[in-house]
Amino acid sequence: MNPANEIHKKLTEGEFREEAAMLFDNGNPLMLMFCVDEREIGGGFTVYAVFSLKGEDLFMVLSFPVTEKSGRFAYKSITPLVPAAHWYEREIRDMFGIEPLGHPDPRPLVLHGMYPDNLHPLRRDVTVEQIRSRIDLEREDNYNFVKVEGEGVCEIPVGPVHAGIIEPGHFRFSAVGESIYFLDPRLFYTHKGVEKHFERIGFERGAALAERVSGCSSFAHSTAYCLAVERMAGVEIPEKAKAIRTLLLELERIYNHIGDIGNMCAGTGFAVGYQSGALIKEKLMRLNASLTGSRYLRGVNALGGVSRDVLEKADEILFTLDEVTTEYKDFMELLTGSVSHMERLDGAGVLSMDIARKLGATGIAARGSGINQDMRTVHKHLMYDSVVFEAHSRGKGDVLARMMVRADEAECSFSIIESILKEPYPGPLAAGIKGFPALSSALGYVEGPRGSVFYFVKTNDKGEPLRVKVRSASFCNWPLMPFAVRGNIIPDFPLVNKSFNLSYSGSDM
Amino acid sequence: MRGGRVESLQFLLIIFFSPLLQGFIKKIKALSQGRVGPGILQPYYDLIRLFKKDMVISETASWIFHAAPFVTFVSVLAASVITPVFSLQGGIFKAGDIIAIIYTLALGRFFMALAGLDAGTGFGGEGSSREATLAIIVEPVLIMAIFTAAIAGGSTSLSILSRSANIFRSPAHVLAFAAFYVALIAETGRVPVDNPDTHLELTMIHEGMVLEYSGPYLALMEWAHFMKQMLLFTIALDLFFPFGMQGGSTALGLAPAPGIYLIKVFIMGVAVALTESTRAKMRFFQLPSLLGGAFVLALLSVITLIMLGG
Numbered sequence: 115m116n117p118a119n120e121i122h123k124k125l126t127e128g129e130f131r132e133e134a135a136m137l138f139d140n141g142n143p144l145m146l147m148f149c150v151d152e153r154e155i156g157g158g159f160t161v162y163a164v165f166s167l168k169g170e171d172l173f174m175v176l177s178f179p180v181t182e183k184s185g186r187f188a189y190k191s192i193t194p195l196v197p198a199a200h201w202y203e204r205e206i207r208d209m210f211g212i213e214p215l216g217h218p219d220p221r222p223l224v225l226h227g228m229y230p231d232n233l234h235p236l237r238r239d240v241t242v243e244q245i246r247s248r249i250d251l252e253r254e255d256n257y258n259f260v261k262v263e264g265e266g267v268c269e270i271p272v273g274p275v276h277a278g279i280i281e282p283g284h285f286r287f288s289a290v291g292e293s294i295y296f297l298d299p300r301l302f303y304t305h306k307g308v309e310k311h312f313e314r315i316g317f318e319r320g321a322a323l324a325e326r327v328s329g330c331s332s333f334a335h336s337t338a339y340c341l342a343v344e345r346m347a348g349v350e351i352p353e354k355a356k357a358i359r360t361l362l363l364e365l366e367r368i369y370n371h372i373g374d375i376g377n378m379c380a381g382t383g384f385a386v387g388y389q390s391g392a393l394i395k396e397k398l399m400r401l402n403a404s405l406t407g408s409r410y411l412r413g414v415n416a417l418g419g420v421s422r423d424v425l426e427k428a429d430e431i432l433f434t435l436d437e438v439t440t441e442y443k444d445f446m447e448l449l450t451g452s453v454s455h456m457e458r459l460d461g462a463g464v465l466s467m468d469i470a471r472k473l474g475a476t477g478i479a480a481r482g483s484g485i486n487q488d489m490r491t492v493h494k495h496l497m498y499d500s501v502v503f504e505a506h507s508r509g510k511g512d513v514l515a516r517m518m519v520r521a522d523e524a525e526c527s528f529s530i531i532e533s534i535l536k537e538p539y540p541g542p543l544a545a546g547i548k549g550f551p552a553l554s555s556a557l558g559y560v561e562g563p564r565g566s567v568f569y570f571v572k573t574n575d576k577g578e579p580l581r582v583k584v585r586s587a588s589f590c591n592w593p594l595m596p597f598a599v600r601g602n603i604i605p606d607f608p609l610v611n612k613s614f615n616l617s618y619s620g621s622d623m
Numbered sequence: 624m625r626g627g628r629v630e631s632l633q634f635l636l637i638i639f640f641s642p643l644l645q646g647f648i649k650k651i652k653a654l655s656q657g658r659v660g661p662g663i664l665q666p667y668y669d670l671i672r673l674f675k676k677d678m679v680i681s682e683t684a685s686w687i688f689h690a691a692p693f694v695t696f697v698s699v700l701a702a703s704v705i706t707p708v709f710s711l712q713g714g715i716f717k718a719g720d721i722i723a724i725i726y727t728l729a730l731g732r733f734f735m736a737l738a739g740l741d742a743g744t745g746f747g748g749e750g751s752s753r754e755a756t757l758a759i760i761v762e763p764v765l766i767m768a769i770f771t772a773a774i775a776g777g778s779t780s781l782s783i784l785s786r787s788a789n790i791f792r793s794p795a796h797v798l799a800f801a802a803f804y805v806a807l808i809a810e811t812g813r814v815p816v817d818n819p820d821t822h823l824e825l826t827m828i829h830e831g832m833v834l835e836y837s838g839p840y841l842a843l844m845e846w847a848h849f850m851k852q853m854l855l856f857t858i859a860l861d862l863f864f865p866f867g868m869q870g871g872s873t874a875l876g877l878a879p880a881p882g883i884y885l886i887k888v889f890i891m892g893v894a895v896a897l898t899e900s901t902r903a904k905m906r907f908f909q910l911p912s913l914l915g916g917a918f919v920l921a922l923l924s925v926i927t928l929i930m931l932g933g
Contacts, residue, residue: 268745268748269745270745270749271745272745272824272825276824277822277823277824278822278823292753292907292908379903380821380823381823382903382904383814383815383818383820383821383826383903383904384902384903384904385652385656385814385820385899385900386655386656386657386900386901387903388656389656389657389658390657393657452902452903454815454902454903454904454905455902455903457903457905457906457909458903458904458905458906462906603906603907603908604749604825605825605826605906605907606906607825608823608825608826
């Protein structure tokens with residue numbers, strides 16, 4: 115049985131294409147797309163696509179079985195019709211060996227040169243040992259970067275190793291003078307095999323793994339994972355757990371948003387702003403540590419609810435937030451009052467609404483470009499149906515718009531937390547889960563600091579995990595970067611990059 | 624002790640105190656940003672550490688890469704030797720023509736830009752290209768500002784200029800100093816022109832050019848940069864605030880001069896640190912408007928001077 119807000123449609127390949135294209139054309143965003151190896155439960159490879167129905171709390175889950183033709187798995191790519199599917203289809207090709215025929219980008223996405231050919235890690239019959247034994251670190255990586263030719267075009271390779279403490283990613287700029295003509299990013303240098311690992315460790319230990327997918331979205335990931343498993347098991351979590359999860363999600367959002375706004379100052383070289391942002395972020399992270407024992411809010415989420423009663427420390431939360439709110443106001447005044455800083459943000463890194471919609475932007479990236487899409491308002495979960503707040507968006511799509519969306523949302527989060535703390539929540543912290551139903555599936559989702567986070571879980575005939583699909587916000591937003599930086603100058607790239615604040619770890623699943 | 628001999632050694636002050644000035648500016652910046660910051664002796668420790676280290680040198684590097692640190696260091700050193708620091712005595716200052724000083728520095732810059740290209744990395748090339756672009760706009764500003772003082776003083780020799788100049792003796796000097804200050808910010812690679820503290824390679828100018836250097840070569844480059852900063856401060860002081868400089872040759876008259884000089888330099892350090900902390904870096908293509916503005920100021924100062932009749 116599926117959760118109430120998921121409509122599942124089993125289709126044929128042709129119907130799937132038509133239905134997906136129609137849904138997408140009517141403005142229903144593609145939330146995620148993935149493949150499940152269902153051979154052990156009497157099926158084949160099944161491709162799923164999840165659309166969020168516009169204005170309704172409903173997900174349309176389309177699926178079709180991929181047919182085998184002379185030992186090869188292939189289907190007709192939907193990317194030409196649904197551009198947002200482009201990375202998902204490349205990912206499915208790498209991980210399952212299913213060819214999306216007619217996909218405009220034939221290059222591998224996830225797997226690099228050292229990885230053996232014809233070994234598709236997410237197929238159920240491929241073992242981790244097999245992968246380990248066949249990886250060849252010496253093998254050359256023949257990735258075809260997009261080449262721009264012409265007079266005065268200069269290619270500038272950046273990374274994968276960067277200055278500062280960030281994760282690896284390679285950026286190939288084609289520049290004319292200082293202007294960026296084209297950017298071809300390459301990621302997935304530190305692919306962790308999280309999805310495979312989820313299948314091996316069982317649902318119970320999954321929460322701890324989910325919160326390690328991406329550091330500063332730890333709580334968003336663990337919540338989305340827990341919600342998925344709970345929805346699949348048909349467990350309703352207690353009010354208290356809902357309140358605590360909502361509270362911590364908002365705390366995670368605030369520290370990220372303020373930290374990100376501060377980080378943009380590093381992009382413009384505005385040292386005072388950068389330090390002020392870092393100072394406020396630090397206070398919030400210390401609050402996190404005091405509440406949960408972890409600066410990244412780890413170890414609280416568990417299947418069925420939460421393991422710590424954070425609400426006992428309501429006074430401390432209110433006290434810190436009170437202090438931070440004042441500092442935050444001064445901080446924003448400092449930034450908006452600094453002409454030299456604002457001048458840099460205005461008009462830099464414009465992401466058009468059209469591109470954002472076509473490529474399936476989520477979170478800050480989408481809302482900065484005028485797409486007012488927020489899981490908290492569209493698909494109300496946890497306490498978001500009872501707290502009053504507004505989803506914010508700005509239309510210009512530049513760095514400034516993304517900063518202001520963050521600023522508006524951070525303020526909103528302050529009031530959400532306050533209204534949560536006003537109510538008493540008697541009752542237990544967690545509901546018990548009695549086993550996981552066989553052959554069931556569910557989606558779990560939250561609006562994390564960067565955008566929507568999705569988990570899809572499905573069990574086999576013994577109630578064990580058959581597939582855990584993770585879709586972080588960064589996976590959707592990375593492909594936007596080349597469009598946002600086009601025509602900007604090279605020294606502005608770090609600033610534009612910071613305004614999206616994408617996670618490498620969040621996509622190197 | 625005869626006066627002249629001691630004074631010819633005053634450039635030693637620039638060599639040995641320039642890392643201290645750098646440390647001081649960093650400290651002021653840290654404090655104004657609400658940080659504790661490293662101790663003001665940190666640049667010395669950094670230089671010592673770098674001198675002890677091995678070097679990693681790009682395979683594509685030619686002799687230019689090896690020569691550049693020495694040329695850069697020596698050019699700054701040579702310019703320092705002929706600049707009056709706190710005393711106007713000493714025969715060597717007859718060579719201290721301001722235009723000679725500025726273009727001796729340009730030699731170092733030229734080699735540094737070549738070295739940035741030489742190592743064959745994208746960041747070095749970017750840094751060099753930006754440095755060259757900037758140099759084209761900064762140099763006229765610097766020269767124009769200097770001309771104001773030169774016309775007023777009737778000479779291009781720094782020692783004569785310093786002897787004749789009083790603080791802001793005409794409105795033209797105020798304008799010229801403002802222009803000189805902007806050029807100084809650009810020349811020392813500071814915000815809003817360049818950001819000396821950034822780790823973002825794509826935004827670097829000066830740091831981009833020296834990115835491929837390590838160990839003793841890097842130490843020379845850094846030290847030369849510190850010295851150049853102090854030297855430019857000194858030239859600014861010589862031209863616009865020469866009070867307290869020792870004019871006579873008696874040992875007694877000499878005594879307070881170095882102290883006054885260091886106080887003046889460090890006050891300027893505070894000004895630079897505060898300028899840097901309170902604003903964001905400008906978008907690269909907007910720099911011409913800042914530097915162009917400075918050029919207009921410098922031009923105005925020359926015109927003012929001529930109209931007011933010196």
